[in-house]
Amino acid sequence: MTQQNYKVLPEQHHMRIDKLLAVINPEYSRSQIQSWISQKFVTVNEKVVKPNYKCAEGDKLKWKVPEKESFSVEGEDISLSILFEDEDLLVVNKPAGMVVHPSLGHQRGTLVNALLFHCDHLSELNGIERAGIVHRIDKDTSGLLIVAKNEATHIHLAEQLVAKKVERIYEAIVHGVIDHENGLVDAPIGRDPKDRQKMGIVDQGKPAITHFHVLKRFKNFTHIKCQLETGRTHQIRVHMKYIGHPLAGDPKYGPRKTFDIGGQALHARSIGFTHPTTKEWMHFKAEAPSKFQELLTQLEKMY
Secondary structure, three states: OEEEEEEOOHHHOOOEHHHHHHHHOOOOOHHHHHHHHHOOOEEEOOEEOOOOOEOOOOOEEEEEEOOOOOOOOOOOOOOOOEEEEOOOEEEEEEOOOOOOOOEOOEOOOOHHHHHHHHOOOOOOOOOHHHOOEOOOOOOOOEEEEEEEOOHHHHHHHHHHHHOOOOEEEEEEEEEOOOOOOEEEEEOOEEEEOOEEEEEEEOOOOEOOEEEEEEEEEOOOEEEEEEEEOOOOOOHHHHHHHHOOOOEOOOOOOOOOOOOOOOOOOEEEEEEEEEOOOOOOEEEEEOOOOHHHHHHHHHHHHHO
């Protein structure tokens, strides 16, 4: 078991201990956390409490997290859309709805499962669960990813990402009409202190910069392209919400009344990088999926 510590924030005052721990540990269910409490794995100010204990600002929580259940990662015969492949890397177009790598909640049907079936070798720099994965996009975001077949390629690509030398351009459909052609959002991103399953703009977050350009305006919506300088979790979704233009269809950061297209209208449409071996600049583009295109058509008719 591993021990964790947390100090209750002002906005979490009077929140039930089991609910707060579920927010802090989103990978565990509330029932699992209640089991920790009943087994006396959790203390507040060095005292054992019940699951319905109401936290107070400044309370010092300590809890022991049981070791996560291990699982095997196996290749699966899942169709892949491959734009490029050589002995060092692949560029794949991930469909919306596919999880990038397996976890306890998604042990099958992920991009990694498909890659392990397709490839004889993949980089295991980050473990077999993330074999080949250099960078990620959300489950419901479609688009382009670079996959490394060996450790040297993985390291080189990761260094390019850190040095902001990888060109990543997305397209999105957002709520509201953006009245200027170009914009830049420079706001730090970190865990939302009120909901640990979300990211948010927080003072102590990591630097995050998103450039955007208007492609077309519709009635109450705007079609934009975004270019990332940084690659924070949910970056475009959080930044666009922050400036008052959340993504259409976004169940986590969007308004309650939005389009139901199975997730946010966000597509990683192009990627550019220097090939680690040949040193050639490579650039790839993939058109947005049918649901995205259909939404644009629908908005065109509403215009």
